[in-house]
Amino acid sequence: MAEQHEHGGQAPGDRPVIPEELNGPQADAVEHVDGPLLIFAGAGSGKTRVIVYRIANLIATHRVPPYRILAVTFTNKAAGEMKHRLERLLGPDIVRDLWVGTFHSVCVRLLRKHHEAAGLDRGFVIYDDGDQRAVVARVLKELDLDDRRYPPRQVLSRIHAYKQEGRGPDDVDSDGYFDDAVLRCYRGYERHLKQASAVDFDDLLLAVLRLVEDPESLAGDDLRRRFSYVLVDEFQDVNHVQYRLVRALCKQHDNLCVVGDDDQSIYRWRGADVRVIRGFRRDFPGASVIKLEQNYRSVANVVQAALGVIRSAKDREPKELWTSNRSGDQVQVVAADSEHDEAAWVASRIKELTAEGVSPRDIAVFYRVHAQSRVLEEVLRSERIPYQIIGGTRFFERAEIKNLLSYLRVVVNPRTDVDLHRIINVPSRKIGSTTIDRLIQVADNLRVSLYDAIEPLVEGAIDDVRAGGKPAVTTQTRKALLGFRDLMEDLRKKAREASPSQVAEEVLERTGYAKLLKEEDNAEADARLQNLQELLQSILDYEEEMKAAGEPALLTGYLERVSLTSDADTLEDVPKVAMMTIHAAKGLEFHAVFLTGMEEDLFPFRSMEPSRGDDVEEERRLAYVAITRAREKLWITHASRRAIFGQTRYNAPSRFLKDMPEAAVRGVLTPATQMMARRPEGSSGGFGSFSGASGAGRFGGRGDRDRAASTRFDTSPRPAWRHPQDSAVSGMRDAAPRPPPQSVNPGERFIDRDPDAESDGESISLRRGSRVRHERFGLGTVNSIDPGADPIASVTFSGWGLKRIKVRFLKPLDG
DNA sequence: TGCGCTCTACGTGCG
């Protein structure tokens, strides 16, 4: 019972029974169906199971029509999982009528019904983060604001913050010059989106909220009556708009059930407000509260370690996670010497695990920031451990994919400026930045979209665009612009009668994009073509799916789906080790977990700007989330030095380690730190050289690369992370963070000339066209070589594209 | 106009 939550509950016929193995509070949560209900569900307490049975119970026992039930989840994946489990209990016919989805997908679905009432075009597009930033950049330019003083990212996050409080540009009091500029940007941003017939993710919710809260609106009336039971999962992560939305949707009946855990609130930076769950009882004075505190997931040592971390958190809802599971292995806290050493350690433990018969799919590696993944990935790859990375650069963010999607979006909605801007000169049609700038000026002057500005620009009617009597554009440019417009008009015509996949193929053909890539005939272009093929396939899959559901396959529908799919949804159920940030790990569980980079400044993470003071609290909860993902085995690693973001840092082990109870934890040294611990003070040498003031040099760290195959060894019984400065373990000082001895003059760039490194001799034999192998990227072809003390080659790798790699990391291939 | 080089800044990321 410890691991699998979903054994019981085979429903006899269409009538699911409440399975006996649900414990007291769980059964209460399932059976309590009238009035507001707040469920505090601790980590691993069988939450999903309770939600599923609760819904099944509503339908089977209380005969609630499925289409009257709304269940909101945090990710599509969670929604999918819930539907899947419900299908097993209730069958697909009933589940099809349920409303299960994320806030955004539910809102899009509702807006599709009521787009007119919401004042939206039928073909509205959804702008993602990149699109939004592009809009802000354009607005900054338009307002003649310096984008260094007003970084688009910051401006955008302010705009988001306003939106998540439900405030428009006119509801904000300006508080100083910066605010003033931000406000002007906000106005411009809203205007551009409206003009482009685009919405951002916040707008999806706000649009529905406005309808629901409008007592006059007929659409709002429909929405208010639509659902008789509303259930919200991960309630600790809702923001104010989401909360208002939920309250408005169930105002007429109060059958609102929310499930969450304030200890797992980790998205404050994104607008989530843990006070919402903490204040639920105040907002719903009649609410019942049920606490699920028994953890079924993890061995007791893991639960104890997690409790140690969360116990000292401030302002917690009082509750105590407990487990009757066996104590299991202790949590191992591993002191590594560097990030390479750490990665090697992780890889060798994974090898042991798989040798013991643990499936790679049941192993996960977590990190605080994506930047940590590179080294881990390199080692796993060289050790031939299969892995999948969740997040990072996603498929839909690759340039060629975005380009094709932008074409499709312009086909659906020519006013979407961000997309038009992206593709107007891809592939090159001699429409350069000068022309585009003019087009933007015309568009801004006339307050129309870029697409609608093409006509006036080529007509030269806009005299104030240019000085003097010269035509606004040359004949050539005029031809290019009109050619582009005609192309788009043809594609739009095609879209009226053809399927989405046919339109996509037509785009690739008519634009010459496919031909261009084929002619390039190198590995990079090849990879791009393959990606485009993959996108076409996903469109075909969509068409297939719609056909099966008996619905028309529309281009807008496909584009909408793409917009609403995210990283967290891409975890495949395949035998591969999963690598992800801790944020992406929320809601998941694994047999064995490696939590890496457990160092001060990295975890808890310290940002450049010394702004928000409460952040450590959220980091603490993040640590709690990470630890509670592990069922059986948990390794927590920290490195005494780490090269990240282009500099080397010396960080102390994380403060969170000290909060874990000693009995649940065991300190371990990697072979490298062990060696250093034995070495007498002063002769460590392993720290190599220091690059001085530039901080950009490499360390001699000769051992790092050779150490990849770290061997099994015995461990110190003493906790390696405790007070390293005065530890009784001899030589632990060396593992402690401190500046290394300097061996070159400050400011002088140190170049690693390790005699053992693959020799320069080979670089001479490399030339343009040489085939080479790289540990991480595999086979590639050399495009060019920059000579120098440490020559660098530009190499095209199949599937990875063009990379600049130091020649000594390349192995030449014969032939 | 477009390419290639240099400089910079770098969190986490639902949908």
Added chain:
DNA sequence: GTAGAGCGCA
């Protein structure tokens, strides 16, 4: 380490 922006040159 590296992607993306800015800038100078062909």
